[in-house]
Amino acid sequence: MKFETMVLHAEGLVDKETGASSTPIYQASTFHQEDFDHPPTYDYSRSGNPTRHVLESLIAQMEGGKAGFAFASGIAAMTAVILTLRAGDHVVACEDIYGGTYRALTRVFSRLGIEATFVDATDLDQVAAAITDKTKMLLLETPSNPTLRILNLTDLATLAKDKSLITVVDNTFMSPYLQRPHDLGIDIVVHSGTKFLGGHSDVLAGLVTVKDEHLAKEVYLIQNGFGAVLAPYDSWLLLRGIKTLSLRMKQSQETAQKIALFLASHQQVRQVYYPGLPDHPGFAIHRAQAKGAGAVLSFELADQDAVKKFQQKLAYPLYAVSLGAVESILSYPSRMSHAAMPREERLKRGIRDGLLRLSVGLEDADDLLGDIEQALAQL
Numbered sequence: 001m002k003f004e005t006m007v008l009h010a011e012g013l014v015d016k017e018t019g020a021s022s023t024p025i026y027q028a029s030t031f032h033q034e035d036f037d038h039p040p041t042y043d044y045s046r047s048g049n050p051t052r053h054v055l056e057s058l059i060a061q062m063e064g065g066k067a068g069f070a071f072a073s074g075i076a077a078m079t080a081v082i083l084t085l086r087a088g089d090h091v092v093a094c095e096d097i098y099g100g101t102y103r104a105l106t107r108v109f110s111r112l113g114i115e116a117t118f119v120d121a122t123d124l125d126q127v128a129a130a131i132t133d134k135t136k137m138l139l140l141e142t143p144s145n146p147t148l149r150i151l152n153l154t155d156l157a158t159l160a161k162d163k164s165l166i167t168v169v170d171n172t173f174m175s176p177y178l179q180r181p182h183d184l185g186i187d188i189v190v191h192s193g194t195k196f197l198g199g200h201s202d203v204l205a206g207l208v209t210v211k212d213e214h215l216a217k218e219v220y221l222i223q224n225g226f227g228a229v230l231a232p233y234d235s236w237l238l239l240r241g242i243k244t245l246s247l248r249m250k251q252s253q254e255t256a257q258k259i260a261l262f263l264a265s266h267q268q269v270r271q272v273y274y275p276g277l278p279d280h281p282g283f284a285i286h287r288a289q290a291k292g293a294g295a296v297l298s299f300e301l302a303d304q305d306a307v308k309k310f311q312q313k314l315a316y317p318l319y320a321v322s323l324g325a326v327e328s329i330l331s332y333p334s335r336m337s338h339a340a341m342p343r344e345e346r347l348k349r350g351i352r353d354g355l356l357r358l359s360v361g362l363e364d365a366d367d368l369l370g371d372i373e374q375a376l377a378q379l
């Protein structure tokens with residue numbers, strides 16, 4: 001079964017009780033039990049909910065994982081994964097990780113005795129040098145946010161195995177339609193389901209998949225023990241969004257490629273970051289490990305003034321936090337996704353004041369290109 005077919009016909013998608021084509025929303029917190037000798041499959045919705053369960057099983061099948069878990073947001077999913085560690089453990093993370101993950105590591109987990117070191121993970125030697133006898137986890141994101149750097153997942157997974165580290169990849173930018181980290185040896189995959197999986201800017205969600213039974217038990221303990229679970233209705237919204245994931249991804253990616261090419265040749269644009277451009281330093285690695293370059297690109301204008309003027313002249317993209325939706329979304333990382341990162345840390349990662357990130361949606365490609373062209377012409 002190809003991916004496009006699987007997201008429509010995977011095990012569990014047709015309701016077993018009624019044959020309903022759309023998963024019923026079990027809006028219940030608790031479940032009647034016959035007697036204490038016959039524990040039911042579901043007893044309490046924090047521990048398990050039938051609607052959430054269909055989603056969790058689907059994401060596991062989509063990622064090729066052993067088990068899936070749904071959380072109330074992407075950051076809840078990421079923190080649940082980090083919470084499988086213990087005080088005294090150390091994390092090595094790629095330096096241009098999502099700003100919220102950076103904040104959780106540097107301001108919350110550091111208080112609990114879990115320390116993190118951030119490295120340029122495009123350089124295997126830097127990763128190896130940061131590993132100590134306390135390191136337990138390697139936390140990665142490729143393409144990275146917002147500078148779309150590409151990491152070699154196979155090489156990093158091999159290095160991590162050698163040092164007995166658990167590997168985690170935030171696969172939000174790609175979705176399992178374009179990239180399946182478990183197939184490359186990665187242990188845990190995390191998603192902000194708020195983005196491409198939901199796809200319509202109407203739900204906050206997070207997902208985790210794991211490669212083996214032991215990790216499934218660890219993540220389940222945190223999911224049930226900390227309780228940041230995804231609600232039944234929100235699980236249903238995600239199930240609905242996933243049905244059109246491949247079509248949306250294909251279309252948005254095609255337009256993103258056109259926009260990246262256009263921006264790369266425009267004199268007001270200093271730099272374009274998009275792994276679909278052949279001169280991107282990670283082009284070959286990305287091509288080998290993913291099915292496409294995705295629908296997110298970043299580009300740099302002269303400065304903050306240029307950013308403000310450009311944004312105000314645009315007609316179509318939402319100017320907002322987030323990405324991965326039917327409508328295009330333009331965001332300004334230094335004031336939005338990476339505002340939690342100190343300016344000097346941002347600059348080290350190439351997140352300069354002229355940098356904008358565009359998540360390409362489903363608008364007509366010529367309309368979007370025309371809009372960007374007219375806004376740039378007014379700078």
Ligand SMILES: Cc1ncc(COP(=O)(O)O)c(C=O)c1O
Pocket residue numbers: 073074075076098100145170172173191192193194204205206322337
């Ligand atoms: C790559 C990435 N990971 C994680 C998150 C966090 O997800 P959420 O906003 O659903 O908590 C985001 C949100 O922007 C993201 O872009």
